[in-house]
Amino acid sequence: MPIRAYKHKHNANKNKVETVRRILKDYRKTAEKISKLQWYLFFKEGSFNKNYKINHIPSKLSERYKQTCQYQVVSVLNSYTSNRQKDFIKTVYRSSLDEDTKFILFVINKSKAWFNEKLTTAVLKDDKGKVIKELPIEKHHYKLSRKIIKQTFKKNRFPSFKHISMQLDQKVAKVEKRKEDKAKEFDWWIKLSTLEKGKPIYLPVYKNSYFEGKEGIHLNFVQINEKEGNIEIAFLKEVPKETSYLPKTNKISIDIGLKALFAVNTGDLYGKQFYKQLKYYDKIITKLQADLQRQGINPKGTKRYKELNRKLKEYIKNEINRLLNRIFKTYQPKEIVIEDINFQNSDLSPQLNRLLNRFGMKIIKQKLADFEERYGIKIIKVNPAYTSQTCSNCGYVDKRNRKSQEKFECLICGKKINADVNASRNIGVRSSNPMKSQSRRSVLRMLVRAYLRDDKHYACNSRAREVILGNRYFICFHEPLKITSKEKS
Ligand SMILES: [Zn+2]
Numbered sequence: 001m002p003i004r005a006y007k008h009k010h011n012a013n014k015n016k017v018e019t020v021r022r023i024l025k026d027y028r029k030t031a032e033k034i035s036k037l038q039w040y041l042f043f044k045e046g047s048f049n050k051n052y053k054i055n056h057i058p059s060k061l062s063e064r065y066k067q068t069c070q071y072q073v074v075s076v077l078n079s080y081t082s083n084r085q086k087d088f089i090k091t092v093y094r095s096s097l098d099e100d101t102k103f104i105l106f107v108i109n110k111s112k113a114w115f116n117e118k119l120t121t122a123v124l125k126d127d128k129g130k131v132i133k134e135l136p137i138e139k140h141h142y143k144l145s146r147k148i149i150k151q152t153f154k155k156n157r158f159p160s161f162k163h164i165s166m167q168l169d170q171k172v173a174k175v176e177k178r179k180e181d182k183a184k185e186f187d188w189w190i191k192l193s194t195l196e197k198g199k200p201i202y203l204p205v206y207k208n209s210y211f212e213g214k215e216g217i218h219l220n221f222v223q224i225n226e227k228e229g230n231i232e233i234a235f236l237k238e239v240p241k242e243t244s245y246l247p248k249t250n251k252i253s254i255d256i257g258l259k260a261l262f263a264v265n266t267g268d269l270y271g272k273q274f275y276k277q278l279k280y281y282d283k284i285i286t287k288l289q290a291d292l293q294r295q296g297i298n299p300k301g302t303k304r305y306k307e308l309n310r311k312l313k314e315y316i317k318n319e320i321n322r323l324l325n326r327i328f329k330t331y332q333p334k335e336i337v338i339e340d341i342n343f344q345n346s347d348l349s350p351q352l353n354r355l356l357n358r359f360g361m362k363i364i365k366q367k368l369a370d371f372e373e374r375y376g377i378k379i380i381k382v383n384p385a386y387t388s389q390t391c392s393n394c395g396y397v398d399k400r401n402r403k404s405q406e407k408f409e410c411l412i413c414g415k416k417i418n419a420d421v422n423a424s425r426n427i428g429v430r431s432s433n434p435m436k437s438q439s440r441r442s443v444l445r446m447l448v449r450a451y452l453r454d455d456k457h458y459a460c461n462s463r464a465r466e467v468i469l470g471n472r473y474f475i476c477f478h479e480p481l482k483i484t485s486k487e488k489s
Pocket residue numbers: 391392393394395396410411412413414415
């Protein structure tokens with residue numbers, strides 16, 4: 001069951017906020033140290049150990065705090081290795097290894113035994129428990145498994161604890177209900193241990209009725225984070241998977257647009273201010289960068305530059321999540337078709353385009369994966385090549401169809417439509433054949449062929465023939481076309 005955090009308003013005064021921020025600072029430092037130790041254990045002994053003795057790790061935190069911290073670190077590391085376990089399966093599955101070796105590797109991977117060599121045989125049983133296959137696991141199998149899992153580690157950085165929130169259990173953060181008749185304006189106290197022994201602080205917290213009403217199991221954890229000089233407090237609930245999801249729409253397709261961030265096939269545009277805002281950030285960041293460089297200062301080392309970039313990233317993240325949530329709520333689709341990667345805007349600096357392609361795409365993917373997991377929505381990614389130049393009405397592909405950034409007008413059928421909406425419709429059409437690993441050229445060839453195959457479009461219309469003869473995409477079909485024109489005329 002997924003665990004979700006629900007923010008609760010608090011009324012901690014400045015002093016208390018400062019005390020909590022000091023704890024958080026040391027908590028993060030300690031977490032980094034524990035994580036290093038845990039990785040050492042993992043590679044040497046084969047697994048993490050959440051109960052490892054850590055008295056020797058220097059920290060301002062009490063031993064109880066350190067233990068709480070260690071639990072959190074190990075749970076993050078375990079979920080990291082679980083994800084790599086999935087990558088491992090994909091790699092082995094696609095490899096050309098023989099079936100037996102694959103099977104043995106899967107068995108090692110299933111118990112995360114890459115480094116501990118605990119297993120000696122790989123046993124395959126049928127539904128009734130009868131042994132079908134039994135193979136010895138040898139040294140070289142482990143060696144190979146380590147090579148594969150290390151590859152996945154290389155592609156995915158180890159989790160960092162530099163910016164984590166604290167997930168505190170009862171040992172250090174006790175949640176108590178407010179006593180009747182006293183201090184009426186809030187509902188809970190969190191009794192929080194501090195860096196000073198025997199001197200806890202009390203954080204007053206308000207009730208969150210959404211959290212109260214949400215079905216699930218209230219976990220005895222308090223999550224504390226800092227944000228812009230203040231602290232954020234959240235309670236956790238283990239909520240059941242949303243199995244009751246009933247789609248309202250069968251399929252929607254989304255184009256990552258240039259004028260608006262998302263264009264949906266229905267004609268709706270989302271995030272019309274997105275690029276304007278990005279351009280604004282881009283301008284001040286580029287200018288600041290130039291100014292600093294002129295003074296011989298490396299921008300990356302300055303507070304102002306870092307702060308601006310942090311704000312920009314936060315804006316991108318919030319906007320993407322907000323807009324995708326809105327799209328989801330509006331359509332409640334069964335399937336979402338979206339282009340694979342295409343996040344380019346020539347109005348923005350190369351630097352910002354890079355950020356959009358890496359960071360922006362990552363946020364989009366995460367959000368869609370979340371929909372997939374929570375509601376079972378099917379996500380289909382398709383090759384976006386030529387979706388902006390193809391007519392979603394008749395299928396004719398021509399660079400000249402695109403009148404401007406925003407306007408699309410088909411030279412053959414005359415369809416006029418918002419360019420991004422047109423692209424999103426083409427993306428939807430590709431859901432049955434996503435053409436994911438095909439080059440742009442081969443996509444174009446297919447589009448041209450598909451168009452010509454349906455000969456009602458050109459054979460009986462001389463104006464259409466003229467248009468096609470002026471289109472370089474159709475060059476290899478020009479000769480036969482000319483002949484048909486002569487025959488007909
Ligand atoms: Zn058309």
